[in-house]
Amino acid sequence: MDTQSVKQYYRKHQQAIIVAVSGLLYAAGWTLGYVSAFDTASASILILAAIVGGYDIAKTAYHEVTSRTLGIKTLVTLAAVGAIVIGSYWEAAAVVFLFALGSYLEGRTMRKTRNALEELLEMTPDTATVRRDGKQKEVSAREVEEGEIVIVKPGENIPVDGDVVEGESAVNQAPVTGESAPVHKADGDEVYAGTINQEGSLEVRTTGSGTDTTLQRIIQRVEEAQEAQSPTESLIDRFAKYYTPSVIALSIGAYVVTQNAILSLTLLVIGCPGALVIGPPVSIVSAIGNAARSGVLMKGGEHLERAGKIDLVAFDKTGTLTKGETAVADVTGFDAKAGDVLELAAIAEKKSEHHLGDAILEAAQDRPAAVTDGGAATGQADTNPALTEARSVPNPDDFDVVAGKGVIAHHDGREIVVGNRKLLDEREIKIPEEVGDYVREREERGETVVHIVRDGVVIGAIAMRDELREVAPGVVQELQDAGIETVMLTGDNERVAAAVAEEVGIDDYRAELLPEDKQTVIEEYRKDGHVVAMVGDGINDAPSLATADVGIAMGAAGTDTAIETADMALMADDLERIPYAVTLSKATRWNIYENVGLAVLTVSLLLAGVLTSYVTLALGMLVHEASVLAVILNGMRLLRY
Incomplete structure (x- = not known):
């Protein structure tokens, strides 16, 4: 292996290597001090373990201090330096190693969570077979131009967005729309990059390729949504801004009163708000990733949290409860x-x-x-x-x-x-x-x-x-079973609305409404204290979708406007995704509460343990890192919801 390869390998696995070396040095130093009388050698190795594991942590802490934003790494650095100063080398190495190990595992887990859509990227082939000058030619999928004919054989992934111009087949659209059953495609039907042609050969006229495909837009929106902070995350960030200096002040105060340096350092360690800070984001990211793989695009944590409070769902009739095929x-x-x-x-x-x-x-x-x-x-x-x-x-x-x-x-x-x-x-x-x-x-x-x-x-x-969707009554019943009221808003007259509402089993209906009237009705429900979701097609119902607490657009696949504007977008015209999206949002909200509760409980118990001398410096860090991993694993449960 040449030098360049070694450097590339190190850069790729830097954090894992640092944790491993720090851990080996920590184990060697502790063992040497325990089984022999080489105290100086043991101390030197333990200090080296702290330096190796804590160098990057200390660099970040320095930037935190100079930018006047004290964070978790500042507390860990202070605790490690303080332990070395008072001669507690074992504790210093233990604190640094446990924090570095926890950060590494946390990073791996979060990457796994954030890369929940990576499999979708892998669904899009790198090459496409196009017809140029009367011949078939294989080119990069990104180089396919709009209007070109792409040939997709049975079993191949479709490399571009486009319209079928010849052939018919069953296409698995699950990567884009979340639909479990293949969809029949024939002349004039739209297909999407990343979907799978299962049966016959298709010729597709390209409408979008490379980054200009529905799948790429979905992935981009999901990444943006995962980065956007939810209200709970913003609140915790503001809290942490004042909490960390308070912990430092508490530690100094404890030392002034007790003259016990170990107690003071332990307070620094157990005061780290790691689990509190990491808990809400991992819940949000997991839920958004899961939803996207199921054909539900959520705009961000703010809308996801708000959707967790929905107690009334308003449906447009035409094209929503009905098939839209008048x-x-x-x-x-x-x-x-x-x-x-x-x-x-x-x-x-x-x-x-x-x-x-x-x-x-x-x-x-x-x-x-x-x-x-x-x-x-x-x-x-x-x-x-x-x-x-x-x-x-x-x-x-x-x-x-x-x-x-x-x-x-x-x-x-x-x-x-x-x-x-x-x-x-x-x-x-x-x-x-x-x-x-x-x-x-x-x-x-x-x-x-x-x-x-x-x-x-x-x-x-x-x-x-306009025939009702067969699943409409079941979807309405599922929402009602979850304690959510349902209402239908329609421009049809009273008799038609009553007949459809009775057939679907909906709680209430409003008839003879113009688009602006639907908006007024939504406003009335909100004034009555309801948290309202409006389900429509994303275009005709734009005023009411915008007015509702959560606007849910149906059939957004291939419609960039709906993907951009909706709080939630169902990529397919699949009503059954609505109860899933609403209940996932509620589950996410409770998951966030669980994580915050676990974090607060852990810190409270550790604080009590320190004050009663039951919790040592290393044990405090171990329990702290365990609580971080616990909230991550709890949040990851939403990936399998």
């Missing part, structure tokens, strides 16, 4: 053909970006079988030109959106209104009794109904249904 369930004409009703509605909604408008347009273009008349198939699907499959829907002459109510458009000299009862009432449009009966019957099924008005006359209605 489809036309029924088209009924009143004094008009169903085909004409659907055609007019599609024209009016063509430029709309609302999910209901998309469903109407899709039904008009591609789903003629959805058209009915009074709930029965019309049999006109093959003859009515309005229903020709994939036909082009004309553009409206003009178009206006009435937020939360519907749209108003003109086409071929006629006014078309598509909207709810509020919009019709606002425009003083009379709703015939038979239309009202139809709407009530459909809404009691949990469907959303819009009226179609031509030149001021209601000519039909379209009923649309």
Whole structure:
């Protein structure tokens, strides 16, 4: 092994080598003094052990003193130097070695905790097979350019973010979204770097590579979250700033009163707030790492701690409790053909970006079988030109959106209104009794109904249904079992909201809400003393997500905005992650309390032991380091939550 290799090895394992050498010298010096009369040699070896193990500690202590921020290493250095001055060489070596060993084990454990996402980094391959100039070529994954076609064979990890352009396969997305079951991918579907192609071959058009991938953004956000201090950590840091000088003052005072140097030095050692300082961070880091591997991205310790106090979860309905895949369930004409009703509605909604408008347009273009008349198939699907499959829907002459109510458009000299009862009432449009009966019957099924008005006359209605997620009732029940209230916030009317709330089993609901109304409701719950989590899609529900104590965005994979802005982001549209995230937050909060309690109890018992002469200098340091390791191991339990 050459000199350069030795230097690299030493730099990599410096702390472990120092601890090992210090420990060997300590053991040799103690043994020599115990079995022989070589007191001078024993003392020299023990002092050398203290110097080897304490050099880096003393350097840090010097910087602490010069920057007027006295810390744990200052206390240890003072204790070791003081022990050497009074001739207690064994105690000096013991204190330094035990502190160095504890710091090494603490560092290893914390690195293991902070590197909980390292396995995700390993999931992204270093190379990618791209098609360039008609040939397949292997290049670095970081060199793949946007728009290039990447070929992913069965069993390979996907190296880039992109859209499937050819082939179909089952893809394991667990590293990014936490989903346990593989997801079927075909033409047009999005895939993420770090996920695993399990079956067929895929060709993927690149949308992001290198550091510009969903997985890399997740890892970056998690690292930032782990570094950000929680309120408890900030409080303890402020406490330690005044606590350490107080311990030094107490030690000096004890020496002045008792003239017992060993007692004074022991107070310095047992006064180290190591377990108190390290306890909360290891809990926070473990929880954030665990959550990320399970497809839940937490923005930081502050939000994690706050989430531990949640007692009410508010759900958006569309796309959250439901699948967000609204489809036309029924088209009924009143004094008009169903085909004409659907055609007019599609024209009016063509430029709309609302999910209901998309469903109407899709039904008009591609789903003629959805058209009915009074709930029965019309049999006109093959003859009515309005229903020709994939036909082009004309553009409206003009178009206006009435937020939360519907749209108003003109086409071929006629006014078309598509909207709810509020919009019709606002425009003083009379709703015939038979239309009202139809709407009530459909809404009691949990469907959303819009009226179609031509030149001021209601000519039909379209009923649309967004299927509930199968897991929604179980998720709501799980939250309720944990003592958390649930509420649904929706823009749908009272009958639809009541039907959905009953089917899901939710505690309460608020209907006919505009986005700003949802925000007001959240504010009301907070004023009533609730700690509120709002679950939505991260974009449409932005005001209420921002107003809630904890905003939880669903389906954030690939959406950088949601990852940036949400307090918590569920990488997949997986409602079952919500009880997990909330209960993990509560478990983390209690874990922090346990660690703080253990630290305070240890210091209190050691202090009592010192004052009653039951605790020696070395024993005090041993128990202190044991308490540090105990809080670390307790915090690490959250990695397996």
